[in-house]
Amino acid sequence: MIQVAVCGVGRTGSEVLRALLDSERFHLTAAFCSAGSEKAGRDAGELINRANTGIIIHEITQIDPGLSEVPVDVLIDFSNPTGTKTLLRACKKHRIPAVLCTTGHTEADMLWMTDFVRHNKLGVVYAPNVTLGVNVLLAALRLVARALPSFDYHITETHHSKKYDIPSGTAKKIAAALEEELPAGAEVPIDAVRAGGYVGMHTVLLASDYERLSLTHESFSRRAFVEGALTAAEFIVSRIGWYEMEDVLGMRIAAQHAASAVS
Numbered sequence: 001m002i003q004v005a006v007c008g009v010g011r012t013g014s015e016v017l018r019a020l021l022d023s024e025r026f027h028l029t030a031a032f033c034s035a036g037s038e039k040a041g042r043d044a045g046e047l048i049n050r051a052n053t054g055i056i057i058h059e060i061t062q063i064d065p066g067l068s069e070v071p072v073d074v075l076i077d078f079s080n081p082t083g084t085k086t087l088l089r090a091c092k093k094h095r096i097p098a099v100l101c102t103t104g105h106t107e108a109d110m111l112w113m114t115d116f117v118r119h120n121k122l123g124v125v126y127a128p129n130v131t132l133g134v135n136v137l138l139a140a141l142r143l144v145a146r147a148l149p150s151f152d153y154h155i156t157e158t159h160h161s162k163k164y165d166i167p168s169g170t171a172k173k174i175a176a177a178l179e180e181e182l183p184a185g186a187e188v189p190i191d192a193v194r195a196g197g198y199v200g201m202h203t204v205l206l207a208s209d210y211e212r213l214s215l216t217h218e219s220f221s222r223r224a225f226v227e228g229a230l231t232a233a234e235f236i237v238s239r240i241g242w243y244e245m246e247d248v249l250g251m252r253i254a255a256q257h258a259a260s261a262v263s
């Protein structure tokens, strides 16, 4: 059994709790919420309308003592970027690898995080979109951009009205991947829509004067995020270093092969 701590027990974190409680491969041992949250002190099972588990949700401020009280092989984070430094410092102290799915980190945050992880020989999967489909889309788009460098590219991302970061981390990652492959100086614009209950949709439109092509990925359920996060957890549990979903899914190698196939 892989012992898992969860940071962030909101919409997606609650789905992670459900999956862990149902799993024969993973075992929930700890859960953390924001400081001052009404969820602090509640049982993780009760929070998701299940039987009590005996696992009490603690505030993020208690993550350090919290991680020393129970066995934890890996931490899964779906919380808020303001908590990431606290979380990584606790992971360092307790030598716990992490799957960071929280989005909205600034460039300065990213520099701090990558440096901290490498310097302290931690294991981290950084996954601003953790779904299988999006990561396959990224690899496919690298191939498309190499084959069609003169087309105009445009990204539209659509999410539920409560998503705070605009544009989404996934849209930024798609743009960055395309800009790496397109001729120097190319910039891929991103439109963001915040409406209703969309779980997450990303469309890349590319067009010349004579034709267009569009590729869309849509998550139907938060369970898509959970499946990716558990796959990443299994990957990172025995590793040190900074990884992304391309590494977890072997798509980084596939992208290079794709590149050489068209070059």
Ligand SMILES: NC(=O)c1ccc[n+]([C@@H]2O[C@H](COP(=O)([O-])OP(=O)(O)OC[C@H]3O[C@@H](n4cnc5c(N)ncnc54)[C@H](OP(=O)(O)O)[C@@H]3O)[C@@H](O)[C@H]2O)c1
Binding pocket: 007, 008, 009, 010, 011, 012, 013, 032, 033, 034, 035, 036, 037, 038, 039, 060, 077, 078, 079, 080, 081, 082, 083, 084, 100, 101, 102, 103, 104, 127, 128, 129, 130, 131, 225
């Ligand atoms: N990588 C992906 O594929 C993916 C997929 C979905 C979501 N996300 C990202 O994951 C994050 C959570 O998404 P969500 O939709 O589940 O949002 P959400 O429903 O708002 O849940 C976030 C939870 O984290 C808690 N929280 C806030 N600050 C915290 C901190 N410093 N430490 C610990 N917990 C904290 C919040 O408050 P309480 O503790 O008071 O409840 C809340 O319940 C967002 O950044 C989102 O963009 C990523």
